[in-house]
Amino acid sequence: MVGAVSDFLNAWFVREILVHEASLLRYLRRSWFRPEEIHDLRQEIYVRVYEAAAKSLPASPKSFMFTIARHLMTDRLRRARVVSIDVVGDIDALNVLVDELSPETRLNGRQELHRLGEAFDRLPERCREVVWLRRVEELSQKQVAARMGISEKTVEKQVAKGSRLIADHFYGDGPAAHARHGDNRDRRDGGGRGRQQGD
């Protein structure tokens, strides 16, 4: 891909698509009956959106993404030979209008910063410290290693982990959601965001 074009597309993707990740995840969790597949569904939706946008940018990116999500779930349902016994998910959420399901979630600058602070605070202790030293005090990974008395390899690993967790917390609604597979049914009513929303 040509650099400038790809930069433009990447910026568009971050600005118009990633910001709706939390809504998307909520929609997928409500609609799809296998929570362990949500991560993969998200990836495939992003891939389809990105590839379509590379050809022509959709006029309303958010509804475009939700349409793709709906089609993808329908496709998968069709392809799966035997879908499930008894635990078919609440797929009628598919029929709910996007805006009804997820009112505008774009945050202003302050809210974004607040959200970032929360994302940062949710990092495990060591990871949080590495991110702080690296990003705020602007130490190199090597200096961070020296300061904390850990190996550079460990710092690098913590940076990798930090980037994933911050992405999950900042764009999505946190990795904790992935861990709560078992109680999928109890959460379906929508209100059950548990501690992530409570605090």
Add this chain to the structure above:
Amino acid sequence: MAGSREIERTAAAWLARRDAGHWSAADQQALDAWLDAATAHRIAFLRLEAAWQQSDRLKALGAGIPAGTMPPRHRWRHTVETPAEPRRAGSQATPRPAHHRFRHLAGWTMAATGLLIAIAGWHWHAHEVVETISYQTPVGRLQEVPLADGSVATLSSNSRIVVSLSRGERHVELQRGEAFFAVAKDAGRPFVVDTRGRRVIAVGTRFAVRRDDDATRVVVTEGLVRLESDSPPGGHRQPTTLLPAGSRALATDTGVTVTAGSVQQAEAFLDWRNGFVSFHDTPLAEAVAEFNRYNNRQIVLGDNRVGSLRVGGNFHWSNTAAFVRLLEQGFPVTASEQGNRIVLRHR
């Protein structure tokens, strides 16, 4: 291809390695190659990179904190004012407020009250007056029934439906047997087939619903239908299932099984409309039950062994004699006639 989580981990590893410094042109080339290998790679990296860049803004939060000091957790709430908790759709995603429907209902109630008094013999249904018509077929007969909305119902043998068309809904109760529906499109008026506590809902599509003693079966050959269930009193709401063309659903008391397939495969389950029943490796007990749906002359299994033989093929459902003859020729089975019954036994 690698799973999405694995891709994400690889992307994170690339990002961290680049962040470590000592990043050479060859490293960059290797990263580019990885990014170009799949859009999924590019997306995963892009997402983490964007988040990592965002974390640069932590500096704004760190203002006033002495270097070398870690801020305590949750201090941001005091330093960053937020007008309100960022709007999170989940908690607000309640379906349309109930009072809307209520108001609607109340309106109809008032409008309809006068009519109710005036017209005897009409039924009160949902939120207005409708006329109810029932159709039924005897054993061994099929019937096509054109409905007033332009839809066509095909009744299988020994079946009964009760049709109520109102302004808001086209309602069909399947009281017995099976029916195929070619539904006329009408987005404002869902077509609902109700049976054994399950509702099959379509707008414009083709599907069949069959009512057995212990199960409801749905076969969809065009469009999309929704299968809903009544909640048992005090019980949990049963999940709703979306059925695309080609799928078949089996709903029993314990739940719903959905089998997805091609439209062609689904059509095979509706061969009865053309006078056929088709079996694929079907236990004889099941095949016989199928035949008996269409005929007064019933086939009876004389012993258990014979019921577990497996049969396949297409048969005219009206020709029981030919089916029995084929069984006798191809299987260790003897048939004997007893009045209006044919008894099969293992030889």
